Amino acid sequence: SDPYSLLILPGDGIGPEVMAEVVKVIDWFGANRGMSFDVSHGLVGGASYDAHGTPLTDETMARAQSVDAVLLGAVGGPKYDSLDFAVKPERGLLRLRKEMDLYANLRPAQCFDALADFSSLKREVVAGLDILIVRELTSGIYFGEPRGIHSDGNNPGNEGGRVGINTQRYTSGEIRRVARSAFELARRRSNRVCSMEKANVMESGVLWREEVQWVHDAEYPDVELSHMYADNGAMQLVRRPQQFDVIVTDNLFGDILSDAAAMLTGSLGMLPSASLGAPMANGRPKALYEPVHGSAPDIAGQGRANPIACILSFAMALRYSFGQGDAAADLERAVERVLAEGARTADLMGPEGGTPISTAGMGDRILAAL
Amino acid sequence: SDPYSLLILPGDGIGPEVMAEVVKVIDWFGANRGMSFDVSHGLVGGASYDAHGTPLTDETMARAQSVDAVLLGAVGGPKYDSLDFAVKPERGLLRLRKEMDLYANLRPAQCFDALADFSSLKREVVAGLDILIVRELTSGIYFGEPRGIHSDGNNPGNEGGRVGINTQRYTSGEIRRVARSAFELARRRSNRVCSMEKANVMESGVLWREEVQWVHDAEYPDVELSHMYADNGAMQLVRRPQQFDVIVTDNLFGDILSDAAAMLTGSLGMLPSASLGAPMANGRPKALYEPVHGSAPDIAGQGRANPIACILSFAMALRYSFGQGDAAADLERAVERVLAEGARTADLMGPEGGTPISTAGMGDRILAAL
Ligand SMILES: CC(C)[C@H](C(=O)O)[C@@H](O)C(=O)O
Ligand SMILES: CC(C)[C@H](C(=O)O)[C@@H](O)C(=O)O
Numbered sequence: 001s002d003p004y005s006l007l008i009l010p011g012d013g014i015g016p017e018v019m020a021e022v023v024k025v026i027d028w029f030g031a032n033r034g035m036s037f038d039v040s041h042g043l044v045g046g047a048s049y050d051a052h053g054t055p056l057t058d059e060t061m062a063r064a065q066s067v068d069a070v071l072l073g074a075v076g077g078p079k080y081d082s083l084d085f086a087v088k089p090e091r092g093l094l095r096l097r098k099e100m101d102l103y104a105n106l107r108p109a110q111c112f113d114a115l116a117d118f119s120s121l122k123r124e125v126v127a128g129l130d131i132l133i134v135r136e137l138t139s140g141i142y143f144g145e146p147r148g149i150h151s152d153g154n155n156p157g158n159e160g161g162r163v164g165i166n167t168q169r170y171t172s173g174e175i176r177r178v179a180r181s182a183f184e185l186a187r188r189r190s191n192r193v194c195s196m197e198k199a200n201v202m203e204s205g206v207l208w209r210e211e212v213q214w215v216h217d218a219e220y221p222d223v224e225l226s227h228m229y230a231d232n233g234a235m236q237l238v239r240r241p242q243q244f245d246v247i248v249t250d251n252l253f254g255d256i257l258s259d260a261a262a263m264l265t266g267s268l269g270m271l272p273s274a275s276l277g278a279p280m281a282n283g284r285p286k287a288l289y290e291p292v293h294g295s296a297p298d299i300a301g302q303g304r305a306n307p308i309a310c311i312l313s314f315a316m317a318l319r320y321s322f323g324q325g326d327a328a329a330d331l332e333r334a335v336e337r338v339l340a341e342g343a344r345t346a347d348l349m350g351p352e353g354g355t356p357i358s359t360a361g362m363g364d365r366i367l368a369a370l
Numbered sequence: 371s372d373p374y375s376l377l378i379l380p381g382d383g384i385g386p387e388v389m390a391e392v393v394k395v396i397d398w399f400g401a402n403r404g405m406s407f408d409v410s411h412g413l414v415g416g417a418s419y420d421a422h423g424t425p426l427t428d429e430t431m432a433r434a435q436s437v438d439a440v441l442l443g444a445v446g447g448p449k450y451d452s453l454d455f456a457v458k459p460e461r462g463l464l465r466l467r468k469e470m471d472l473y474a475n476l477r478p479a480q481c482f483d484a485l486a487d488f489s490s491l492k493r494e495v496v497a498g499l500d501i502l503i504v505r506e507l508t509s510g511i512y513f514g515e516p517r518g519i520h521s522d523g524n525n526p527g528n529e530g531g532r533v534g535i536n537t538q539r540y541t542s543g544e545i546r547r548v549a550r551s552a553f554e555l556a557r558r559r560s561n562r563v564c565s566m567e568k569a570n571v572m573e574s575g576v577l578w579r580e581e582v583q584w585v586h587d588a589e590y591p592d593v594e595l596s597h598m599y600a601d602n603g604a605m606q607l608v609r610r611p612q613q614f615d616v617i618v619t620d621n622l623f624g625d626i627l628s629d630a631a632a633m634l635t636g637s638l639g640m641l642p643s644a645s646l647g648a649p650m651a652n653g654r655p656k657a658l659y660e661p662v663h664g665s666a667p668d669i670a671g672q673g674r675a676n677p678i679a680c681i682l683s684f685a686m687a688l689r690y691s692f693g694q695g696d697a698a699a700d701l702e703r704a705v706e707r708v709l710a711e712g713a714r715t716a717d718l719m720g721p722e723g724g725t726p727i728s729t730a731g732m733g734d735r736i737l738a739a740l
Contacts, residue, residue, distance in 0.1 A: 076570065090570045120495045120609055141511075141538060142571055149573050152541055160542020160584070164577030167537055168511060171522055172530020198625070200446065200460045201512055203519050207534030214530070232664075234630040235638070238608065239490055255568070256626055260604040268605070294602075 002282075003036035004322050005067040009044040009060070012080075012089060013295025014305035014359075015073020021307035021363030022071060022314050025331065028367055029318075033327055040067070044096070045075030045089035045295075055092030064096055068280075069321040070288040071314060072096075074295035097137050100286045102275035103174065104181035105137040105254065106316070107292060109241075109261035112270060114339040115348060119266030121238075126264055131244045132189065133261055134182040135254025136174065137275055140204075142251045144169035168204045170250065175211035181276070182248035183220035192224040192245035196233040196253055208250060230257065237261055262292050269293055269306035269347045270335075272313035274320050287321045289313040299346075303358040306345040308335055311366060334369035338362070372652075373406035374692050375437040379414040379430070382450075382459060383665025384675035384729075385443020391677035391733030392441060392684050395701065398737055399688075403697055410437070414466070415445030415459035415665075425462030434466055438650075439691040440658040441684060442466075444665035467507050470656045472645035473544065474551035475507040475624065476686070477662060479611075479631035482640060484709040485718060489636030491608075496634055501614045502559065503631055504552040505624025506544065507645055510574075512621045514539035538574045540620065545581035551646070552618035553590035562594040562615035566603040566623055578620060600627065607631055632662050639663055639676030639717045640705075642683035644690050657691045659683040669716075673728040676715040678705055681736060704739035708732070 008023070010016040029035050042048075042060040049055050055075070064070050075089040085091075096102070111119065111129035119126045144167030152158045179195070186193045195212040197205035209227050216225045228236065230253045236243060237257065241264050249257060262271050271293070277286030291309030299305060312335060319328035343365045346356040357365065378393070380386040399405050412418075412430040419425050425445070434440050445459040455461075466472070481489065481499035489496045514537030522533045549565070556563045565582045567575035579597050586595045598606065600623045606613060607627065611634050619627060632641050641663070647656030661679030669675060682705060689698035713735045716726040727735065 085573060085576060088570060094571070120492060121490050122492055125490045144535075147573050149577050155541075158541045158543040159546055160581055162542045162577060162581075164540050164572075164574035165514075165537065166572045166574045167535065170534050171525075171528045172532045173528040176529055198622070200458060201464070201625075202534075202536045203455060203517050204534035204536045206455060207519050207532060211530055211532075231625045231629040234604070234626045235633040238630055238633040252568070252622075253626070255571075255601045256604045256623070259601040260608055260630060263605040263608040 003038040004069070005038040006040070007063050007067045007070045008039060008041045009070060010047070010073040011044050011075045011295065012046040012077050013074055013297045013300040015075070015295055017301070017303065017359050018291065018305050018307040018310040019071065019073045021359060022310050024363050024367060025311055025314055028370055029327060032370075035324070035327070044072060044092045046077055046080045048092055049080065049083070049087055049089065053087070055087055055089050056095050061095065061099060064100060068282070068284050068287070069317045070096065071317065072288055072290040073310060074291065074293065076295050077297040079297070094142065096288060097275060098143060100288065101138055101277045102286060102288055103136060103138045104178050104276045105135040106185070106274040106276065107133040107135060107258040107262070107271070109133060109258070109265050109271065110267070111265040112267050112336065112339055115267050115270070117266070117350065118348065119264060121264055126241065126266065129241055129265055131241060131261060132185060132246045133254060133258040134178060134185065134246060134248045135258055136178045136250050139170055139174045140251035141166050141168040168202070168252070170204050170207060172207065172211050175208050176215050179212045179215040179248060180219070182246050183215065183223050186223050186246040190245040191222070194226045194228055194233070194244055194247050196228050196230045196247060196249040196257065198230050199227070200229055212248065233257060234260060237264065258292070269345065270308045270312065272309050272316050274313070274316040276320060284321050287317065289317045303360060304346040304356070305359050306347050307359050307363050311335065311363070330370065334366050337369045338365040373408040374439070375408040376410070377433055377437045377440045378409060378411045379440060380417070380443040381414045381445045381665065382416040382447050383444055383667045383670040385445070385665055387671070387673065387729050388661065388675050388677040388680040389441065389443045391729060392680050394733050394737060395681055395684055398740055399697060402740075405694070405697070414442060414462040416447055416450045418462055419450065419453070419457055419459065423457070425457055425459050426465050431465065431469060434470060438652070438654050438657070439687045440466065441687065442658055442660040443680060444661065444663065446665050447667040449667070464512065466658060467645060468513060470658065471508055471647045472656060472658055473506060473508045474548050474646045475505040476555070476644040476646065477503040477505060477628040477632070477641070479503060479628070479635050479641065480637070481635040482637050482706065482709055485637050485640070487636070487720065488718065489634060491634055496611065496636065499611055499635055501611060501631060502555060502616045503624060503628040504548060504555060504616060504618045505628055506548045506620050509540055509544045510621035511536050511538040538572065538622070540574050540577060542577065542581050545578050546585050549582045549585040549618060550589070552616050553585065553593050556593050556616040560615040561592070564596045564598055564603070564614055564617050566598050566600045566617060566619040566627065568600050569597070570599055582618065603627060604630060607634065628662070639715065640678045640682065642679050642686050644683070644686040646690060654691050657687065659687045673730060674716040674726070675729050676717050677729050677733050681705065681733070700740065704736050707739045708735040
C-alpha cells in the first residue's frame, strides 16, 4: 500500500530532542508493523527564522499541504521575544493551522494513574480524569480583522496615544463544523458535550451557543449537550473536572482552558494534541500533531525533556490520520507500561527523589516495551 | 462629618438574602463606630427587568453616579436566559461598570486557613494563599465596537449564513491607568506584579505588554514586574499559585483567571471584590463592591447562602471608599474568628458533616464577634 507521508518540524527549544525519539518510534513501526513511512524534515518557528528570516517558508508550507500528517515539536523562546509580531516563531505555527484549515484541535486531558500524585490537585479529584477539549483553531480573535496597533490620532484623553485592536469573528459555518467534530468524538466516548462561551457578554458567544444547539438538535439529538459560561467553566475544571466528557469551545477560550485542564492532570509533559481539517483526496484529514507543552527553552539541549507528549502525538496520528487504532493503542499501552514500571524523566521526579532517565532513555524504554 | 452615601442593589438570586446581612453590619458600624451612613436601595439585573423592563433604569444609574459607593449582590439566572442580549441582567451590571468608569477591578484570592481543606487543591499548595488580581473592567472585548450578529450576505461557504463579531480594543491610556492601580497596590503588598496577555498572538496584547512596561520603567521601577502569556498564567495558577502577588490583566482574561483563582482557594462564597474608578470631587473614588460569586439561583430564597463574600465586600468599601482601614480590618478579623470557631454555612460543610447555620445565623455570629 501507499506509504504514509509525514513532515517532521521539530521547531525550537526541546522540540528537536523530543522529536528524535518520535523518529525512533516511527522507524520501529516501519520495521515491525509493515507500515511504510515517507518522512521529510523541515524548519518552523525560531529555527526557521534563524535560517531564512521567516518562521515558515512557502516551501515548507506547500510541503505541509501535501503530506498526510505534520508532526510538530514546539515553537518560541525568549531569544525571539523582541522580534516583530509578523515574524515571531508563533506566526509559523499559526500559518500552518490557518492555511491547512485545521479547525478542530483535539486536546485530551488525561491523568495517568502512575502520575496522579504529581497534580497540585487532590488525587481523588483527578485520578482517572479523561476529558477531551475540542478547540476551534482557525478563526476567532486569533485571525479576525481588523487587527493591529495604531496611533490614536490626537485624542487628548488617550495618554500614550496608541490603540491596539483584535477582532473576534465567527461565522455560523465555522462554529457548526467544529461542533460536529465534538459531537462525533463524544459518540465514541461518554456521549456528553459541554460548550463554553461568554454568551452573557459577547454576541459572538450568543452565535456560538445558538449554532452548537442547532447542530445538536438537527443532527446529534442523542448526545447530551450543556452550555456553560467560560469563566464558570474555568471554575468547574478546577472544582470537579470529572464532570466533563467533551468540551467544545472557541480558539481563545480553548487556549486558556485546555492549558488549565492539562495542568490539572499533573502530566503536562505527557499530553498530545491533534489538529484536524477537512478530508483530502485520499480520504485522510489534513492533520498536524503536536505536544501540548511548549518549547521549554530553560532545559533545551540537556536531554532532560520528556518525549512522551510528542510520542503520544504520533499515536494520535496513527489513529486519526492512518486509521491504525490498534497500533495507536499499542503505543499508548507501551507508555503506560514504562510509567508503571517507574521510568521517570526529570519532570516526573517526585519529592522522594530517585534517578531520572534521559529523553533518549525514555524513548528506548518505550521501544523496548513495544 | 458628612455621612457616607451608599446605594444598595441586591439584584437577583441569593443577592437579596446576603445583602440583608450586610445591612445589619452597616447598621452596627453606624451605631457603634460613630460612622453615619446614608443608605438607599434600588434594583438591578433581572429584578429590575421584572419591574421596569430594563436591567437598570436611568434613575438608578444616576443615583449610582452620585453616591460614594454602590454595593451590589449578584445578577442573572436561568429565568432570564432567553431574554434579548440588550436586556439581559448582565447588561445592568456592565452599564454600571462602564458609565461609572470603574476601570480597576480588585479581586483578592485568599485562602482562609480554616477552609483550606475545601479546596480541590492540596492543602500545601493553597494554604496561606493571598493573591490580588487587578482586572481591567471598562474596556476590551466587553465593550469594543463593532459588535453584533449579522447576516453574512449570501456567502455560500458559510452554512447557517450568520456572523458574530466582537472587538477587543485597548488604548494606551486605558492600559496605563489600570497598570498604575496594580503597581500602587503591589507597593502595599509584596511589591510584585505579573502582567498577563497573549502578546504572542494578539496585537492588543503587544500594546498591553509595552504600556505596562512603560508605566513600570517610568514610574514604578521599584516594583518587580514580570510578563506571562495568559494560557501559561492559567497553568501556573493551578500549578503553584503562591508564586504570584499582584496579577494585572485585561477584562476577558481577568474574568476567566480570577474565577479560576477564586476556586483554587476553596472559598468561593468568601471572596469580595472592589471596582474602582477615578476620584470624585470629595476625593473618594467612584466605587462598586460585589461578591465574586454569582446569583446561585438553585439555592436562592432558602437561607442557605453564605453572606461572607458580600460582608467582606463592605469591608473593602470601608477601606477603599471611606479610608476606614481599621474598621475594615476589624470586620475581617470578626469573620476569621467565627470561622475559626467553626461556624459554617451549608457551602462550607465538609464530608464529616455537622449542622450548617443559616445566612442570617452567619450574619448574627459576625455581629456578635464584632
Ligand atoms: C504558541 C501559541 C501560538 C499557541 C496558541 O496560543 O495557540 C499555544 O499556546 C497553543 O496553545 O498551541
Ligand atoms: C455577570 C458577568 C457579566 C460578569 C462578567 O463577565 O464580568 C461576571 O462573570 C463577573 O466576573 O463579574
